[in-house]
Amino acid sequence: MSRDEVNVVWLGSPTFPKAAHDALQDDQLRRNLKHATTTIRDKRLRAVAELDDWETLRLAGSQIKDRVMRHLDTYLLQLEASVTAAGGVVHWAEDAREAKQIVSDLVRAMGATEVVKIKSMATQEIGLNEELDDDGIEATETDLAELIVQLNHDRPSHILVPAIHRNRSEIRDIFRREMGKHGVPAPDDLTDEPRALAEAARVHLREKFLRAKVAISGANFACADTGTVGVVESEGNGRMCLTLPETLITVMGIEKVLPSFSDLEVFLQLLPRSSTAERMNPYTSLWTGVTPGDGPQEFHLILLDNGRTKTLADTAGRSALHCIRCSACLNVCPVYERTGGRSYGSVYPGPIGAVLTPQLVGIGTSDHADSLPFASTLCGACYDACPVRIDIPEMLVHLRAKVVDAHRGGLPKPEALAMKGARMVFGSPRRLAWAERLGAIGGRVAGIGGGRWLPGPAKKWTGARDVPVPARESFRAWWRKAGRR
Amino acid sequence: MSEAKPAEPVREEGLYGEPSANRILARIRSALRDVPNDERPEDVEVTRDYVDSHAVGDIVDLFVERVEDYRATVVRVGEQDAPAEIARVLAGHGVANLVVPPGFPDALLARYEGSRLSDDPPLTPAELDASDGVITLAAQGIALTGTIVLDADAGQGRRALSLVPDLHVCVVRSSQVAADVPVAVRALVPGRPTTFISGPSATSDIELDRVEGVHGPRTLVVVLISG
Ligand code: SF4
8 A cells, every 4th residue: 555545544553452452541531532422422412302304304415415426427527617617726636645746736836834724634634734744834733623633743533623632731731832833832821721722722823824825624515516615613713714815725525525505504404413513513614716805816626536436436335425524423432432533543533434444545455444344333323323324333344344355365353253252152052151150250350340351262352342240140040040949 | 237337538628637537537437337327416316305494483582592592692773773782882892993894884883983994905814803893794694593694795894804803793684584594595695705603713622611712703792683
C-alpha cells in the first residue's frame, strides 16, 4: 500500500484489540468517554422524540442517499457544471496525494504561508496538514476541539467532539504550553474554566482569522442542481473561514453530493438532532460559487475519491457512503464508549469507522484495518441511531467474512482462532461447564471483581471482552440442584 | 444482470483535472455495474411522507420560545414602538458605533444616537472587529428551531457583517416567521449566500459544558416586530 492510501488509518497503529486493551487501562479516558456518550445519547433521544415523523425522515434520507449512490456519475457531473456556472472551479482528485497536491499548489499560487482550516473529516483523511507543513505552509485548525488536538500533537477521538478525551485542566495546560509557539499566547493566569479557555481560543484565533488569505474547509453537502455547498457548525469558526479570506478551498468526498437543493429540508432536520442533539446547530452556511462583494472571490471545490469508488463497487458495503458524519453511532456504541476513538487508529472511529475504514483502504491490505469489523458486539444500537439507516451490524458481518476470505490460505488470524476457541467452548456442554467453573474460580482467586477471561482456547476471545462476573455457582450446577428439589 | 453503465466520457473536453475526472467517472460506472442501464435517478424511490411542519399552536409564540431556548434575547414590539425599543437595546449594550448594512431602513434607527458605520465602501475585518455591534434585517425566521435566516439581501449586508462584531441585533417581522425547516428551505433563493443562525455562537467542546461565543457574536438579540 502506498503511503498516501494509509492516511485513512494512522500509520503504525496497532490492531484494534491491542489498542483497545491499552485504552481500557486508562480510567480517566473511560470516565470522560462515559460521561460524554451518556450525555449526548440522552439528549439525542429527546431531540429525536420531538419529531413524530422521524422514521419517515430517516427513510427519505436513506433513499435520497441511495439515489445519489446509484447515479453518482450523473450527479457529480451536474454538480461540476453548476459550481462552474456560479464562478467556482472544480477539481477531481483520485487519491490523497492528488488532493494534497491541488491544495498545496493553490495555496502557493496565492503566495500564502498560512491557512485557516475548518474541522473536516476529508482533510484529516488525506493528511492535509502534514503535507502543507512539508511545503512550508502552516495550517491552523480553528474548531476549538481540533485546535486542542493540534496544539497537543494529539489525535482526535470523536467525530463531533474530537478532544473529548481531554479534561479542562489538561486543556489549560496545553493552551499555556503551546499557544505562544503559534501566535497569541494564552494569558498567564489562564484558569481551567471552560469560559476562560474558550476566550483564550477566541483571542488566539481571531488574529489569524482577520489576517488569513486562504481558508480550507470540508463540506456537509453539495447540491447538484444549484451548486450550493453547505457547512454545519456551532462556533462560528466555520463562518469565519468561509467568509473572511480571499480564497476558499473546499475538499469534499464524492459521496457528499445531494440531488437537489430542496433535499436540504431532510438533512437539515436529520443532521443537527442526530449530531449535537439540538433542534438546529447554531450556524449553517450555504454558498454557491462566488458572490461578488460577499465572501471569498475565489472558490475551489475538490472532489475526492480516495477509496470511495472501491467502496461503491461492493453492493453490500456501498451504503457506508451514505454516512453524514453525525457521530450518533459512536455515542450509542458500547465498544466505543469503553475504548475511545483513538483505539480505532483511524480518522473514522466507532461503528461507522469499523465499516468505512477497511473499505476505504481495501480489505486484506492492512491487519489493523482488517481488525476493525471485529470491534463490535453486533448489538444493533448503531443501526437504530443512524439517521440514514445504515445497517452497520449487517455490514460488519459481511466485512468479517471478507476479511476471513482475504486471509484464507495464509496464517489464520487471531480473530479466526479466537472465534474457533469460543465456539469450541460454547459448542460442548461439558467443556462449557468446565470453563464456567474455571472462570468462576479464576475470577474469585484473582480478586479482580469480575472474571475477565475464559480459560483455554477461549482466552483470545475474552482478551478484548469482559465476560460477566462469574456466579459462585454455575448455571448448570444450580439447575442440577434445583431440578432435584 | 444488466450491462455496465456506458464507460464513454460524458464530460466536456478541456475542463480542469480532466484525466482524473474521467478515471473517477469510469471507476464509478464500473462500480455501478448492478444499476440497470436505463434506470434514471428519479426511478429510485424517495418517500416524502414526512411532514412539512412540526409546529403546533401560534408559530410566532413558538419562535420566541425557541429562540430564547438558545439563550438569545427576544424583544417583541409593535411597529410604532420599534425605533425606541431598538435604541433602548443598543444603549443597553453600550453600543456607540454600530455597523449598519446598506438598505437597512433608516426609520428603525431614528432614535439611535450613536455613530453609524456604513459598509459602503466595505469595512475591513479589523473595522468590523472594532465596532460595538451590528444591526440587520433577516430573510426569514424558523419557529420550530428558533432560527433566523440571512441571505445578504437588502438590509442584511454581506456575511461578514453579522459575524465579526460581538453583538448582533436582528430585526425580524412576525410575517417572516416560517413554521419549520421544510417550509423555510422551500422559500430560500438558492444562489444567495445564506446563513442559518440558531442562537449565539456556542461550543460544548470542553467537557460538554456549553460556552457561548467562541468566534461569532457572543450576544444575539432578536427584535420581533409584529405585523
Ligand atoms: S453511520 Fe450513521 S450514525 Fe454513524 S456517523 Fe454516519 S450517519 Fe451518523
